[in-house]
Amino acid sequence: MEPLFELATHSGTVYPNETVFPWTVLIVVYPYITGLVAGAFTVSSMYHVFGMQRFKPVAKFALLTALCFMIFVPMPLLLHLGHPERALNAVLTPHWTSAMAAFGYFAGFYVILLVLEVWFMFRPYFVRLAQQGTGLVRTLCRVLCLDSYDLSDKAMSYDDKWIFALAVIGIPGAHGLHGYVGFLFGSLKSREWWSSDLMPVVFLFSAVISGVALLIVLYVLSCRLRRVAVDLGCLKGLAYVLWGFMMFTLVLEGLEFANIVYKAREGIETIMEYVKGPLVVPFFIVQFAIGAVTPIVVISYLIWRGTTGKALIAGVTASAVLVLISVMMMRWNVVIGGQEISKTGQGLLNYHMLIFHREGLLTAAAVVGAPLVLLALLVRLLPPWGEDATPAPST
């Protein structure tokens, strides 16, 4: 039987109430999956808005990925709340001075946007099944078609306009949602580790790299499972995007860190003690060296040597996995790190993650894994690959 709450050990001076961490590993997972949504949507928009043809093979898949993860974004929050049954209070009587009050509206709006875009994109597919399918599938697709089976050029061009418009709105939507998550932390003046104007931007750029990295891994994996060749042009494009955004992310994170150290406000001795001690492994080794520098070096090498074929696939996929780990560690180092530095500025705390607790490791792992399970189901229902999902030629 594990205790009711995690108790943090401490050194130095901490306020008595700080020995229980308010935000646990679930709040690490929350910005992580929100970020994956923003990143996946970015890739989808590169094709649908900016017309980058090389991303066509993953454009629809990226959108489905964004949807699956977005559906689970509220899950870690609900599991974390003391009274999840009251969660709607924040939507029904939003207290607008709170940075958190708008979350329900933002998230709700964005889920609707994603559902709409997916619906428009797969409408030709629904129409075909409604006309050619049998049994339950046919009935379901007829409902989904809303009694309109028009696939004429005119109708398709109308749909395309909607897809374009939704993708355009979705860019500030997805990025706004994630920048907003960064603001939740960056706007708190009680913690020096969080209180930074750069926090929303750092969150945003790391979100993009995590989403792109996730798509790389899932795309390569799906090609394996479907036994089709990986589109190397697409993969290389994703690798370029990853490389470019990683540069931004690294510079921004470096600037943020430099700001804290250089401004050296009250409590900097404790922060430096934290940086040189407990932060060495999770930040400098895992997040920075393994998760950021290594992928950049590997991808740079692949690009420089013009590597192609299996070596390119292996190199880029391995780099993407490292980036996913790095961004997870970034979330950890922000959310948990911020709480490990006492508000007294003169003490450090040590978070002990529980395993089987409601807010423990297993729950967090389940929350991250659930969207992947949903995605595995969804791609069977709505195949985002090849010609199946593209408009049938009009007769």
Place this chain on the structure above:
Amino acid sequence: MKESKTSLVARREFLSKLGRAAACAGAAVSAGAVGVVQNVAAKSGSAESAGSFPTSNYDWTKHRWGFGVDATKCIGCLRCVEACKRENAVPGDAHHFRTWVERYVYLEGEDRPHIDSQHDAVNIKASGSEKEYRFANQYKDAKVEKAFFVPKLCNHCTHPACVQVCPTGATYRTEDGVVLIDHKYCIGCQYCVQACPYGARFFNHEKQVSDKCTWCYHRITKGLQPACVEVCPVGARIFGDLDDRRSPISQFVRNNRVRVLKPETGNAPNVFYLGLDKDVV
């Protein structure tokens, strides 16, 4: 002329009816959703009319409560901590406190103080239980240059960061200057716990909501003193109405050079301290 006046009146009446209908519809929608209207009214109306406070004749517009701490008087007996825990049914362990006391000890030849509080392991060992509070006599053989105690509690700030960040409005500042939490409306997100720079808030695991000092609102609205003030044997804790010039707190603030904790946060605390040192956290 008469005709035009009548039509004007008619138009006004129509618009007024329309307005009322819209207001009713809006109220019905929100009330129908979760019955929150009653809740909101309880917060925005006067204390007396809302009937949500212990005394019916208490008028929260007639007071402005304030708290003083004279750190030069505190002897670290921790009766205040015990009284608070009992009075407010605060969870009986070393991790949930509505008030606590910090000890600052400067030893000869050292630049920085040794700081501890009743929750530290050495003091729990001295008391023998997390439910009893005592400062260990660990400095009896040391050369102490300077030592003092600092009682801490919620500062009931004029610009409370905790109220700012609450997504539902479950925590709010009353007309008489006390920051309270509606335990029946709090969703337990703990954003307020994060936002408080003083560590005054904690998560009540029994009730699954945020919790903190209320200046014993149930007592002060009956004309009593907060429990911690009541039991302090040396008068280190001072409480009263800042709008009353003769109240103990008004005199304390007027007759001393007081300061507040962490003024740079902009929260404008309403606990005024006397006798703090530069190293107080």
